[in-house]
Amino acid sequence: MSRAQVEERVFGVLRWVVIAFLALITLAPFYYMLLLSVKPIDALLLDPGNLWVSARDFTLDTYREVLKPTSEGGQGFVGMLTNSALVSLGTVALTLLAAVPGAYAISRLKFFGGRHVSVLFLAVYLFPATLLAVPLFVMFAKMGLQGSLAGLAIVYIAQTVPVSIYMMKNYFVTIPLSIEEAAALDGCTRLQAVRKVVLPLALPSLMATGLYIFMIAWNEFLFALLFLAAEPDRWTVSLGLQQLAGGIEVSKTVLMAGSVVLTIPVVLLFFAAERLLTEGLTSGADKA
């Protein structure tokens, strides 16, 4: 057999091994999460290696306990879900509002300092979140915004503006200039042309960007920890789960139910818009 044939065989087999391996490492942890979330803690302690849950053990009490408000002896995840949703939606609105004009200007218009500004927007990523954490922590302590959800949403803008500008800029470039010129001939001002022509055309990109921002805000942990740790009423789901996981009072399977509750909204959103998202993020990578 020639070298080419040997390699053909070896890699033909290897490819399926790799595919199976990838499926295992990506799905197994999530299966494990779901599995433990419907077991009572005794069943887990009795047989930690079990990959199945028997009909006798199957329970949804874990979910009941994790969702019930703390006043009724639960862990209050419904309240935390509301907090997370408020912060995330607020961040989406604020970031889009802040990023759309800049992305449009950078992609469409030649203006003084334009290139420097677009470099600056990307350079923001060079600076670690920890570098921002210190002054924001101090500033919020000073302004009394510590422990407020609105303050958190403002902080998240810093995390999401650069990538939003980048994603939308890539899309704006693909909208033909002539459409805007036609609008201008019909008497639109530039602002009207953007609002009535460009933005509707860029709707897929706006949605993808919005979803991405939502996911970043929903999953964020460091700033929630810094600003909200002392205020259990305002905990986001991420923070609540981490804080409870540190203690020993709440059983692990109940917290697993909490993990599922935390994960599901993001995963659902993601699968609803997978195409949109992955293309928005990697557009340009194939041209590089």
Added chain:
Amino acid sequence: MTRADSGAERRRGRPLTARARENRAGLAFVTPTFLVVLVVVVLPILWTVLLAFQNARLVDIQGMGLFGNWTLDNFDSVFGSPGFWTSLLTTLGYTVGATAGSILLGLVAALALRRPFRGRGPLRAAMLLPYVAPVVAVAFVWEIALSPQFGIVNEWGTKLLGWDQPIAFLSTRAYEVSVLGMEFELPLALLTVIAFETWRYFPFAFLFLLARLQAVPDGLEEAATVDGATITQRFRHILLPQLMPVIALLSVLRFIMTFNKFDDVYLLTGGGSGTDVVAVRVYEFLTARYDVGAAAAQALVLALILMVLLGLYFTFFAKKVQEEA
């Protein structure tokens, strides 16, 4: 008539040229975004620089002005504090390991999923799960799965793989292994954290690499096949050069992100057992000691080191990659 017109024009100034109008519109559109970035990013960073040179603790900051109280003590306490240099070394090891790991696994995945097969779509989507799922949730799952008391990994390891006793993956600083009679010490907790980071971010590399792979024209590879190139040769001489710019870009991006990473390490080990990366130290300075100045100095040092590393990269390697590509 004409006179009146020109008079009016002179009063309003000359009509703007198209370019000038575009310039104005551009500035008008970019200003709101610029202001937001200025307020939430640029000004805080500048303030960090100031704070790093000030004697500032959270209690006195209320009454403190923006300037004054200058001192270099913060840098003394950063460089002089025990464990700073090992922590820096840990950060580097963690960053290099996780960056290389995630890109390598992403590349393998992209190559395996390059050609269509049944179920590729669902698998491709499922593979993005580690990247999109909330870090707190997945870190918790790893923590439970690796737990020495009721974790599935240790249960199976002791039952099926014949481990003598459960391994505390997340709290073992040095794990002794003997290979061929030689004793090694593995930094087990650090390796576990690197594995977690690799697992969580390989989908990111996978996405970019797959997009690039699918843009490689088929003709190139076909021609090479006709000339008798084997799979490894085609990969080495055709695909890899095409992928190199994307790999370089990914390396830089992942390096920056991982170097500053806080969540993953903090959630898994709390920075203990030989995983005390600098980002976690900044957090400790800030919340445990309320020493704002020292925290700022530490964050600043971290950012400067990152910039030096990136500067080195761009002067020495970026050109080379460009030439090869």
